Amino acid sequence: MSEPEPPATPVPDPETPSAETPPSRAAHWAALVGSAEWADVFRTSKVRVPRERWVEAHRALQPHLPFFAWLSVIDWSNEVAVGDPLEGDPVEERCEVISRLSDVSAGEAVILSTDLPPDDLTIDSLAGVYTAADWHEREAADMFGITFVGHPNPVRIYLSEGFVGHPLRKSYPLLSREVKPWPGAVEVTPLPAAEGAPGEGKEGGA
């Protein structure tokens, strides 16, 4: 009934499940929520729900996973004002709202996710189900411009009153980088006198 369809990450799980792997926890949570899309990649369980069933899904999981870890947003976009764009095929442009629930005994956890179309960034607030979702939703509203319907205190949390724009969106530029490009050297030129290949393979990263 449920097929392992990773949401937006086409890379298969590097830890290839074998016959001895226990049944996927994501499948367990997906069954509780009534969703058909789930994935267990990179040891992170993720269950997708449609937008209309967002609050209902959380309500279903609340007795099992009472700890609301965080809520955040991923702005999937093919053109980015700063940073590296996504490699590979273009993705559907949307805002993905993700929230993580966990418990305080065995370490069970799941990430619930839903998609918002870019022209309609509204979603129901979780403040009625999880008290601890309050500030996370305010931050998401501040940073991404998402409207949480029914939030008890929709006041800006981080940015000052007169701030215009939503900084964490991919279309928001970093002005300092527009004025002055990044001055650091991107390509590492080899040292002129070093013959013995200093620590080959031991140094990582640029």
Place this chain on the structure above:
Amino acid sequence: MSLLDNVWVVLAVKLGLAVVILFALALVVMFAELKVSAHMQHRIGPYFAGGRWGWAQVFAEALKFLQKEDLIPRDADAPVFRLAPMVSLLGTFAVIVIIPLSPVLVAGDLDVGIFYALAAGSVSTIALLMAGWSSGNKYSLIGGLRAGAQLIAYELPLVLAVVGVVIQAGTMSMVGITEAQAQPLFHIGSVGISLPYALQGQVIGFVIFMIAALAELVRIPFDMPIAESELVMGYLTEYSGIRFTMFLLGEYAGMLAMSAIASVLFLGGYHFWGLNADWFGPFVLIGKALILVFVMIWFRWTWPRLREDQLQSLAWRWLVPLALANIAVTATLKVVL
């Protein structure tokens, strides 16, 4: 008739000397606080200012304060703001009039000595309220009101603790109290042994007096009105420069004055067994006062502060009944014995 026969000149000279001595000793107390607190905290304290010992630190700080800008906040009540530190100092200096350094070295040996000291010393309560209200700052207001409540609450145990000594000595004059403690209680052979009142049954009174004195001086553990970590210096928040120095010196001079009064009342004053009171009296008294000052500094750096309601309940529910019981017992014993 020489100048020294004029009673007003003599009084002026005595008062001037007393103020100067008190100021000088207040600086010593300030230095003691810096060094003693440092050694209690595994530090060295002032080190560079003054030949690897730091004695000049106090003068450096005094000069630093003197050259600061004179700031009065715009919303402050300027006349009251300016007057408050002077009233506070007035309260402290009024007390030193009756402290006897020796049987003759006293600015004015009033018959109502200790009564006058307690009455005049409570003038600084008003000063703190003035400072708190006139600063135009909510934190100062909270600090000032806390100060008012605290000082009023602890006046009572202070006074009641002294009443026990007065009953036992039979006089309110400070020199009289010291002489009463110098009377030998019993004789071993031909040597008369006299005991200070702290060992003669006024030990509860002594403890109550020291606790109430700490509260009157607004020192930790009773420094809710200042409460550095909560109220950013409470009623002292807006004070800087010379005005702050006046409050600071007032605090150290007050410590010394309260300790001196406690030594006279409970520890025997300028009298020490075997020492001539006229020559050694001042050193004995100042020595005893400095020991009590050391104990005050010790308490300040060891304990946290009591919350306002805990402070009030300590005063009203514990100290006042204990002091009243002390008076009752003392009076009974005085009549019986």
Place this chain on the structure above:
Amino acid sequence: MTTPADRHLLAMHRSEAAVSVELQTEDMVLNIGPQHPSTHGVLRLVATVAGERVRSVQPVMGYMHRGYEKLAEVRTYAQITALVNRIDWVSGFANEIPFIVAAERLMGVEAPERAQHIRLILTEMFRISNHLIFLCSFPAELGAPTPLMYALRERERVLDLIEGVTGGRFHPNFNRIGGVKPAAGGGSTQRTRVQDLPKGFIEGTRRAMTAVRHVCDDLENLVLGNEIVQQRTIGIGVLPADKAVEYAMSGPNLRASGVPFDLRKVEDYLPYDRFDFDVVTMPNGDNYDRCRVRLEEIRQSARIIEQAVDSLPGGPLQTKVPRVIKVPKGECYVRAENPKGEMGYHIVSGGGRRPYRVKIRSASFCNLQVLPWLLEGALIPDVIAILGSLDFVLGDVDR
């Protein structure tokens, strides 16, 4: 324009009004912060107080928002490792760990044993450092300035050890993808030597842990045994267990309320399962218990470190990774037991040298959500004491 007759009339009215007005009282709005000695940074609490009692509190933050999540989109993984130290600046190294482990999981590499042990030792040392800072600032907020000096003295020993290993005291930037920083010293003309732990590190660690245990006993007597501290903290700021879970508290705050949940036992980002230590839990959830939990945790961390240096395995310090790190596409969330609570990074990688999105779950931000509930009805001195006992820093809150 008022005529003299008008002004006279106004003055009459005003004096009548002054006589007939009732004495009204209203609650005072007091700004605790953003500049305040005890708010651990630039936190602003807009408190409505009636006398000394707080009616309601509204936290306002963002004074220190540095835009970490946006920065992470324009920095490479190594650069982010350097930045991330500064989120919770008291426990620098512990902030790097979940980020590095998440990146390693996405790349499919695992750090060698020796590197993981060194990471564990350094994380526990930073935990000791963080809790000693707590033990110096919490009594200072109650008004006792001396434990500060005692705690910081012993913290210097731990910081010296950390400096010997990593070169930095507060923000070591010591993790690399695949292990820990292997090379140190050597100029450009010498062959770079792989430099391991400094000589005398293990012996020095053992001595330092003895000293740390000694100061724990001292502080237990000086701070927790003091009657005034007990009067100021027992029964104040009680957070019941169900409320703690409801408001997503984590770390020592959760364990002080009686919930025995420690991510070091549950997650496997570092080899904690090889070592023997207790999860410190206290029943009441008041300020005193929060202080006690952290004091006990210092002892447990010393225990872990002693076991770890006794069983330090040999081997390389970093697995072989390409020179230019490109993390394949994927999403991964790793959480760790930061000294302040649960800290986690959700890395969304687009396949490039820089992440596509990094969500930072910081402990103090989530711990502070309980403030309006916890501070209602408290006295002002208790507000300061409760803030101190929650042990947060604004870098963690504002990111």
